[in-house]
Amino acid sequence: MTRYAMLGEIMMRLKAPGFERLFQTPTLEVTMAGAEANVAVGLGRFDEDVSFITALPKNELGDTVRDELRKHGVDISKTVFQEGRLGLYFVETGANHRPIKVVYDRADSCIAKVDPSAFDWKELLADRDWFHITGITPAISETAMRCTLDAMKTAKEMGLTVSCDLNLRAALWQYGVKHIDVYRQMMEYVDVLVGNEGHFESCLGLSARVAENDIHDNPSAYRPMADEVFAKWPNIQKIAITVRRTVSADHQSTAAILATRDEMWISPIFEIKDIVDRIGGGDAFTTGFLYALDKHGVCQKTIDFAGAAGAMKHSIPGDFLRATEAEIQALADGAAGRDQR
Amino acid sequence: MTRYAMLGEIMMRLKAPGFERLFQTPTLEVTMAGAEANVAVGLGRFDEDVSFITALPKNELGDTVRDELRKHGVDISKTVFQEGRLGLYFVETGANHRPIKVVYDRADSCIAKVDPSAFDWKELLADRDWFHITGITPAISETAMRCTLDAMKTAKEMGLTVSCDLNLRAALWQYGVKHIDVYRQMMEYVDVLVGNEGHFESCLGLSARVAENDIHDNPSAYRPMADEVFAKWPNIQKIAITVRRTVSADHQSTAAILATRDEMWISPIFEIKDIVDRIGGGDAFTTGFLYALDKHGVCQKTIDFAGAAGAMKHSIPGDFLRATEAEIQALADGAAGRDQR
Amino acid sequence: MTRYAMLGEIMMRLKAPGFERLFQTPTLEVTMAGAEANVAVGLGRFDEDVSFITALPKNELGDTVRDELRKHGVDISKTVFQEGRLGLYFVETGANHRPIKVVYDRADSCIAKVDPSAFDWKELLADRDWFHITGITPAISETAMRCTLDAMKTAKEMGLTVSCDLNLRAALWQYGVKHIDVYRQMMEYVDVLVGNEGHFESCLGLSARVAENDIHDNPSAYRPMADEVFAKWPNIQKIAITVRRTVSADHQSTAAILATRDEMWISPIFEIKDIVDRIGGGDAFTTGFLYALDKHGVCQKTIDFAGAAGAMKHSIPGDFLRATEAEIQALADGAAGRDQR
């Protein structure tokens, strides 16, 4: 069994009930959320061996995060507990013409202020086979960026597979470096890359683009995008590209492409008309992708499973992919919401 | 006024809130549910005279079921209370590509273990005009099957109209008989039959089938299905066939056909794009069908009302058809969700 | 800054949770609601200077209304507190084929029974620039009608701009006058008129009509309707006409037209497929219309903003337009529910 490690921030997500606007009624729903943590939990629920590494405060909030991760089968023994605060975000669900609204209150969290020397990557990764990171962690702070690069470099040196999900939160990049410079450095250590159609340009500064709605009419339009990445970073072996078309806050369609240097596979388009919770959809895709890649290798079945995992998440409240492998496989195989009794 | 009697199991339904997965948050919503009980409650809410017959435990769960049935105007005086347990089921609502999930915990309920001699059908049916049963009750246990056949036979002998809603829960048939053999025995006593397009094959072993999506383009395609039933069981006089097309967990369309030996009427197609709760939709159809058949006889108005009742249920939380005759008639007459102030 | 005054009834709205039928579970959600109050709150949330004038009971219900209005920045200092009751209404959300249901319990409220002399309009309007009223207030009672006409007349005499939103609640007109007679009297004082395509006939007894679905194919079809109003009441300078097509309780499309004596502008059509709460949609349109008219004058931008405000409301629980000017402007400018992080 592949043994995963992830580094990132996990926040407390405080959501207004139902379709209410923030603080419309005086209640908030508490869940946990974070790009890498979402992947860790998704894999944990598939009974994979996954360690989530972060820094958490020594208080009830940190303990609650610890409990939540253990609950989903994620190993938390490599995480550092220290004085400080937990990052928070407040969110309201969108509907129709009203988009989701997120208010971050994540500055100065433990992971943003952690001393990079708190993590001895040689030791932390000694029993691990795979390291996963996203483009959000290095955005948090300069020290978090330092931790990210240390971990990736060490993982690569130790022979772990390194995967990275590009993910740009432009508002977070506030410590005075250009995000493209950091992302390009990160790419040096990556084996498996995940990104949406816009990330290659916005994160990596590449030039290849795709016209809207091309995916099934003209999948080959995505080839130059992949080729440009492969050409620039010879270490990258596999790329997954996600494609999303937003109709309204309730309705979007998603699809994905798996590209190697030689081949390309395209998932079906998943039409999602009554979105329950779209946050974490990209992380769910990555969860399904890592899992299926490990189980099935590069093939149609893998991108179908990844696409189904991403689509399935849109029907589940919270950031986490609370679904079984069997449920996702059924969707990948063509089921569409029929009840089972 | 027609006086109805029904035999069946009523369970406690424990549902996760909103679109949550089961046990995602630590709350369950309690309602009551059961194929014949749903019909009894629907008729009770139309102010019909209906007795629901079952076996219930002598404890707070049995008392709660009793209270709930009385609340909706259903007579519960013919029900037996004894030691034992109430059947339960846990359920989460589906959404988009994620189907409804039901976890049954109904084994060994009072009604499954009841001694058939607990019911003196001659006496229980003495003041009744109509007996209704579904294909689920005989699946529960061998004794429940025995009760079913006793009741149907007695009802037939006493001159009651007997209706049966075919309804296959394959997972329940575990006491060692073939369900087709039981269903064929039941058919001997039936005057009015309800089933969906698949039931005639799966429950009764008949051969006529209908291609998908034929209903309005080619309604005559359903004729052979009805004819095969009429040919095999001369006692059956009226058949209602329901047709359902599932697009996603939120979206389906329904329609229905009423067939006599000579004629056939087809309801409009009801397009339901934002399903609130689909469980009990079939029972709501049967409720509307029995009610309208009694009130209007075999005619277009009857199948329209039945179809509207079934469609309306999809917009109401819980298994029960909590709607008035006027609301359903308005839908049957073509209203479509416009508000009334 | 324009200083608004409004006269009307504000009620307590008691709603069944989610999609439940009234009293299905024993909980009601409390918000406040009323045609003019909804506009007052919407403008208050845009930081406009707005006074809401009504009569409220001297008890916890009246105090709660006062608190709610202050909360949204509405001045309540001109309101009268007296013995009596607050109007209530009970409501359940519709879904699919099941329409919204409203049960009014508003008879004999303080505002229905208020003595017209309780309001000294000369004084109340002395520091105001604009007076707004709807067609509901004069329907409440004969004295409320008297207050309405007094206020409009005084406002007109004092040189305030007077706007009126036609709005017919036929069931309320029970004190023995013909609503058309009252509405025609009111029109004598109006500068800015708002109504939907049916109101001109039903409220004012005019003859011009528009065939369904004409709005973008043939906008000029609306010209005669406006012309008839302009011809009959020379004081009316601007008319906004809203157009609504209802597909189901969850789905409708809206658009609007702004007409002067010389020109006409048409908003985009807003397709709303997953309505959260449609009540107050018309009032939200009027809010946006008054605000934009004052800020931008008669132009395309104004009707687009008004249309967007009305559409946006359908995604927000409660009667109030809890949205910022920026959010509505973004929708008017073409955003469609994409999330912002």
Added chain:
Amino acid sequence: MTRYAMLGEIMMRLKAPGFERLFQTPTLEVTMAGAEANVAVGLGRFDEDVSFITALPKNELGDTVRDELRKHGVDISKTVFQEGRLGLYFVETGANHRPIKVVYDRADSCIAKVDPSAFDWKELLADRDWFHITGITPAISETAMRCTLDAMKTAKEMGLTVSCDLNLRAALWQYGVKHIDVYRQMMEYVDVLVGNEGHFESCLGLSARVAENDIHDNPSAYRPMADEVFAKWPNIQKIAITVRRTVSADHQSTAAILATRDEMWISPIFEIKDIVDRIGGGDAFTTGFLYALDKHGVCQKTIDFAGAAGAMKHSIPGDFLRATEAEIQALADGAAGRDQR
């Protein structure tokens, strides 16, 4: 089995959650309540045969009351449905030094405006053995007072046992008669009287009083009070007197006395330190008293059961005595909150 009939008002009770002040958060909890209805439901839950007679509105509120009464086994077939409104009351629970607060909105309810001729008492009471009324019903309106006296007089003439629970809501008496005059008229028809130590003076204008805290030290102090009633109304045969000492909104003690013309029995004192809901405590006492009087006759067991029923209610949310005979008997026999597993 004794067959009871009761006349009175049943209201919808809208309560703030937990210990919140009214409208502190935007939710209300819905239950039903009314002095005679509380007794009817209590008896219905003991499986007694009880008819509740009132006038209810023909709308969702009236239907909900009907459903709630049926749920608890109360016959509602003698109730009149008509146009109008249901009485409401808003309530917040007290705590410590903060008392319960009730805001009535019950004016002009159906029962307040009902035409006395709507009730044909000869027919309504034909199959009944016992008629029960309280001092609240005649306070509602002049016509309600008329109905009360008609019903009592007819009941007496037909040989039913007539019981009356004195209960003064001074704020309700607004139609211009003196409540003492009405209560004295009512007394002419009463066989069994219930009242607290203050009612004999405040309702009936009698002179006997009892010093505080006398009950167990000096029970004979209550004898003159009973004697004065017995002397004035020879038809009255049994009196139950309840005694309450309030320490705080959470804490009170209760006890009761049963007096005949010859004898007197005193219940234990029930110390209630953590009151859950005190409303309906007096009605629960009356429920227990009527039930035990019928079952056990005049004896110690009867007043103990009645006292226990009243005390038990303080631990149950809502106005109704949701408890079994066995639970109350256990308390009457000396159990004190020990758990049973």
Added chain:
Amino acid sequence: MTRYAMLGEIMMRLKAPGFERLFQTPTLEVTMAGAEANVAVGLGRFDEDVSFITALPKNELGDTVRDELRKHGVDISKTVFQEGRLGLYFVETGANHRPIKVVYDRADSCIAKVDPSAFDWKELLADRDWFHITGITPAISETAMRCTLDAMKTAKEMGLTVSCDLNLRAALWQYGVKHIDVYRQMMEYVDVLVGNEGHFESCLGLSARVAENDIHDNPSAYRPMADEVFAKWPNIQKIAITVRRTVSADHQSTAAILATRDEMWISPIFEIKDIVDRIGGGDAFTTGFLYALDKHGVCQKTIDFAGAAGAMKHSIPGDFLRATEAEIQALADGAAGRDQR
């Protein structure tokens, strides 16, 4: 009418439901809280003219605070909105042997980081008569301390009455000064001082102490404490001393003393056995004290009202004194939780 101004921090308080431990179930209840804000709201609910001055973030959290303050009649026009965050605190209610637990997340809030020059005290206080502050505000940060002293000094110079509630949160004092030094500086500007029996020592470094439980047996024991303050700061004219005895998390008793240089008055002891929410109890006392002092002057009635206000708060969820003057006066006059119908 006295016109008040207050400076301080207002936080969002996030509470676990009922008696649950933090994050035991995934819901938090949102209210607002802060020592001076609690007083401002209490006075606002008594219809006093009160301005609350702080710095709030320009986001949904800041807007929600603004709305909440306006709701209770507090003027918010003098408050500064800027980039930054709102202070938060998480709390669980205690019970029995388990104390309340508070987890602060208030570092780096807008008010902690505000530039003192953002407040032009001359202008802000120009239309005010009274300035109130607590010992918590200067603890937040050095700049907050600077604002506190600026405001007090200006207020004093402008002839406002200055009141101060001593209140030590030792954990907050982290910017490197001794709190006693700051508090002693503040005392130079104070007219009216509020503190509990321990504050004079812990905040001001005075030496007079009182043995436990002395208050009514030996009220003169408190005289030296007051005298020591009066001697040291000749500007201080009135002191209120609160006394609290904690039995358990549910049970405490409170009393208070009002001292001038010549006289002393003692409130009754309020025994609170079923505490609903003790947070804000001290601020409620101060609210009652400021209000009554202004209305009644130095006298027994004033300290009784203040004590009753503090006691009453313990029965109300949230930090705010949501009570009317009449309710508090009734308690001050000796009522004890009896219901009023």
Added chain:
Amino acid sequence: MTRYAMLGEIMMRLKAPGFERLFQTPTLEVTMAGAEANVAVGLGRFDEDVSFITALPKNELGDTVRDELRKHGVDISKTVFQEGRLGLYFVETGANHRPIKVVYDRADSCIAKVDPSAFDWKELLADRDWFHITGITPAISETAMRCTLDAMKTAKEMGLTVSCDLNLRAALWQYGVKHIDVYRQMMEYVDVLVGNEGHFESCLGLSARVAENDIHDNPSAYRPMADEVFAKWPNIQKIAITVRRTVSADHQSTAAILATRDEMWISPIFEIKDIVDRIGGGDAFTTGFLYALDKHGVCQKTIDFAGAAGAMKHSIPGDFLRATEAEIQALADGAAGRDQR
């Protein structure tokens, strides 16, 4: 660090909200519960190494139990998953004179029907130091009794410390053996015994008893009880005896005694006047006892900590001891509900 193993049943507990009666409103609160599981979770929350061994169903209910145990740091890897059902129980909180009510629905659970050979105790206990069991597990079924004795015997043979908490659920013993015979067999393997004052007689058939309320006046009265156990089972080395006095459903006092063959220590009496949730109080005591015994040995500190753990539980919703060691130690050291900020 001591490594614990426990065998037992864990059930889903379904509780009515607040103080409601079962099914009064249609919501149930879900937690997990079981005598040994409660101890396992308590130790897990103290960061102890504890394995809980049981049989769970392969469905969402079994998965939820697994997640809940992991959440609290309990190892679940030794548990068996199989077809079958999870035991349930329904519960309502008591108040005042109304006791807690429990309705079990636990028959035929996985652990009741498990084949004893499913557990290879040699292997399961190989890495464990301590085995804990209660008197409930052998009551479940004959096979569960078999598993219990197998585990205890193996543990004893392998040199683990064996602890047993006597705990009689008379209603469960239905498979035809005398519980005293089973309990006496179990005693052969026990090192550390826990029981309340009644268990020694009811479970073990011993004769020594203690008069009520003796504990602090006359602690030596408990000596003969301990001596009788020590005399009969030479293997038993330590006994903890809990003493409980119930005043009402809200109020009880608890204390405990630790006895060795030579010495005896008595805890303080904990008076609990506002019980939040008493279920699991005994298991919390055992949790504290095992933990402190291991950490501090036989001494006063141990029995104080154990008593404090038991008392603390009464203030926490659910069966689990959700408290930190520090919180319990503070109570053991004399803190009494004072808040900490």
